Amino acid sequence: MFSRAYKTVVTVPPLLWVTVFLLVPYLLMFCYSFWSVSPEQAIVHSWNLANYHELFQKTVYWQTLLRSMWIAVRVMLFSLLLGYPLAYFLSFYAGKRKDLLYQMVIIPLWVSYLVRAYAWKTILGSDGVLNTLLQYVHLTRHPLDFLLYSPFAVVLTLTHIYTPFAFLPIYAALEHIPRNLVEASHDLGASPAQTFWKVIFPLSIPGVVAGATFAFVLSLGDFLAPLLLGGPSGIMISNIVVSLFGAAYNWPLGAAISLGMLVIVVSLLFLSERLEKKWSFS
Amino acid sequence: MELLVSGAAGNIPRSRWLLAHAAAVFAFLYLPIAILILYSFNGQGVGGFPPHQLTFDWYRILLNDGPIWDSVLNSLKVAFAAMAISLMLGIPAALALDRAQFPGKALFRRLVLLPLILPGIITGLSLLMLFNVMGVKLSLMTIMLGHGTALISVATTEVFAGLQKLDRAQEEASLDLGANYWQTFWRVTVPNLKLPIIGAALLIFTLSMDEIAVSFFLIGRDNTLPLEIWGRLRRGITPEINAVSTIIFMFSLLTIVVWYRLRLRAEGGIDIGGELAEDSSTSTVSS
Numbered sequence: 001m002f003s004r005a006y007k008t009v010v011t012v013p014p015l016l017w018v019t020v021f022l023l024v025p026y027l028l029m030f031c032y033s034f035w036s037v038s039p040e041q042a043i044v045h046s047w048n049l050a051n052y053h054e055l056f057q058k059t060v061y062w063q064t065l066l067r068s069m070w071i072a073v074r075v076m077l078f079s080l081l082l083g084y085p086l087a088y089f090l091s092f093y094a095g096k097r098k099d100l101l102y103q104m105v106i107i108p109l110w111v112s113y114l115v116r117a118y119a120w121k122t123i124l125g126s127d128g129v130l131n132t133l134l135q136y137v138h139l140t141r142h143p144l145d146f147l148l149y150s151p152f153a154v155v156l157t158l159t160h161i162y163t164p165f166a167f168l169p170i171y172a173a174l175e176h177i178p179r180n181l182v183e184a185s186h187d188l189g190a191s192p193a194q195t196f197w198k199v200i201f202p203l204s205i206p207g208v209v210a211g212a213t214f215a216f217v218l219s220l221g222d223f224l225a226p227l228l229l230g231g232p233s234g235i236m237i238s239n240i241v242v243s244l245f246g247a248a249y250n251w252p253l254g255a256a257i258s259l260g261m262l263v264i265v266v267s268l269l270f271l272s273e274r275l276e277k278k279w280s281f282s
Numbered sequence: 283m284e285l286l287v288s289g290a291a292g293n294i295p296r297s298r299w300l301l302a303h304a305a306a307v308f309a310f311l312y313l314p315i316a317i318l319i320l321y322s323f324n325g326q327g328v329g330g331f332p333p334h335q336l337t338f339d340w341y342r343i344l345l346n347d348g349p350i351w352d353s354v355l356n357s358l359k360v361a362f363a364a365m366a367i368s369l370m371l372g373i374p375a376a377l378a379l380d381r382a383q384f385p386g387k388a389l390f391r392r393l394v395l396l397p398l399i400l401p402g403i404i405t406g407l408s409l410l411m412l413f414n415v416m417g418v419k420l421s422l423m424t425i426m427l428g429h430g431t432a433l434i435s436v437a438t439t440e441v442f443a444g445l446q447k448l449d450r451a452q453e454e455a456s457l458d459l460g461a462n463y464w465q466t467f468w469r470v471t472v473p474n475l476k477l478p479i480i481g482a483a484l485l486i487f488t489l490s491m492d493e494i495a496v497s498f499f500l501i502g503r504d505n506t507l508p509l510e511i512w513g514r515l516r517r518g519i520t521p522e523i524n525a526v527s528t529i530i531f532m533f534s535l536l537t538i539v540v541w542y543r544l545r546l547r548a549e550g551g552i553d554i555g556g557e558l559a560e561d562s563s564t565s566t567v568s569s
Binding site: 001002003005006007009010011013014015017018020021022023024025026028029032082083085086088089090093101103104105106107108110111112113114115116118119120121122123125127128129131132133136160163164192213214217218220221222223224228238241242245251254255258261262265269 | 296297300301303304307308310311312313314315317318321328329330331332371372374375377378381382384386390393394396397399400401402403404407408409410411412415427431434450453454457463488491492494495498499508511512515519523524527530531534535537538542
């Protein structure tokens with residue numbers, strides 16, 4: 001029913017735009033990663049593997065990458081631990097208040113990411129809300145200094161930010177479970193625990209995978225929370241990239257690291273897509 | 283279902299446990315926001331318990347803070363431009379994905395949705411390299427292009443979901459009765475997609491207003507609000523930042539309420555961001 005001209009008009013402009021502003025930039029990142037910087041701080045457009053060589057040789061990059069992944073894994077686990085039972089509660093137990101509670105999970109997403117990270121900074125600081133509260137009620141005499149400028153602060157803040165992201169796909173998956181399956185399980189004599197583990201949980205796995213991927217990938221690439229709350233021990237891989245694109249001025253090396261991140265992220269997306277397909281029941 | 287679940291033996295403690303967990307998670311989600319708002323009225327600065335000397339001074343200082351309002355204006359410009367760009371490209375992209383077959387369609391779909399799931403630093407840096415190679419000077423314009431491009435994903439997902447529910451017979455009838463494609467698009471397709479389009483527009487607007495990771499790399503001389511706040515955080519913090527954040531939060535809340543009303547009046551199917559939650563799960567990135 002739609003003519004060739006119609007299809008061309010709706011296809012070509014977005015296709016061109018996406019090519020110029022998404023595809024070409026990713027390819028450029030790839031090119032940059034093989035270039036280098038001259039002593040006069042100009043980009044040398046000759047192709048070599050020096051950046052990758054440096055990445056594999058210097059342990060600081062590996063250590064930072066591993067630390068970032070460890071932070072991202074913790075954020076992912078905590079987001080799931082907070083998000084899953086919440087989604088389960090909303091979907092199966094909240095009754096009429098379901099919609100309202102759902103909106104309440106979404107609302108914090110409307111508070112700027114930066115502002116929420118900042119709020120945690122004011123809570124965790126050595127003369128912040130938490131420390132002064134603890135001293136006020138005489139639980140501690142001196143400020144606890146591990147609260148801020150530590151990986152702990154980064155994990156806490158990122159968990160706060162990504163829990164709703166983990167919640168959303170899990171909730172969507174739980175909502176899509178046909179309720180007659182659950183009823184059938186009850187009618188056939190399964191206990192609530194059995195129904196949960198044998199019926200509900202397996203059917204929600206695609207949502208869990210999607211939520212876990214969101215939380216992991218987005219926190220892996222974060223650089224603002226570590227800058228604001230991480231201190232020296234909370235530096236993440238993106239912070240290195242930021243400094244390479246800034247003061248350290250080595251775009252090609254920065255591009256090589258970013259490309260590494262891109263490869264990790266895209267492989268994870270493929271993996272989680274396969275997992276989701278494997279576990280989806282429709 | 284309700285009855286059935288609570289009727290089962292041993293289930294009441296289970297639901298209590300879940301209720302307690304939910305309450306704790308909500309406390310965790312809202313505590314920083316509550317503290318943020320509370321301390322915007324604290325005369326003694328952002329830390330310190332208990333807060334005392336409650337005052338509106340920070341709001342008064344904020345009102346006379348030129349750079350902040352300049353940055354708010356910049357953010358508004360960027361958000362409107364991003365909204366225009368991503369709707370102008372995202373709506374046709376959704377139509378293309380729904381109705382056309384073309385080589386590279388699968389790749390196109392993945393690419394469009396990628397900025398939604400990719401850390402902002404990758405989108406920001408790759409665009410920085412593009413602008414650098416093209417010799418484009420960084421300015422608000424480059425941020426507009428960055429946000430516009432990254433948020434096509436939002437427009438496309440929301441509108442695509444709307445198209446899936448759309449009855450094509452109406453468009454067919456319009457075409458059969460002699461309207462051309464242009465007329466049919468404006469008089470049949472768009473009115474039917476009003477809700478997803480408004481939803482996408484609001485979402486794009488607020489996401490752009492808050493965006494910092496992409497803007498961080500594409501910024502020229504003029505700051506957006508998040509970058510202005512960022513700059514101040516690095517210099518030391520005052521409750522003025524709490525005050526501006528509180529105002530923005532109230533504004534967002536108002537937007538949600540307006541949207542909710544609008545949606546309730548129209549039908550009750552779509553919720554803001556809900557389509558995203560379901561469709562941007564990684565399987566759609568690739569299917």
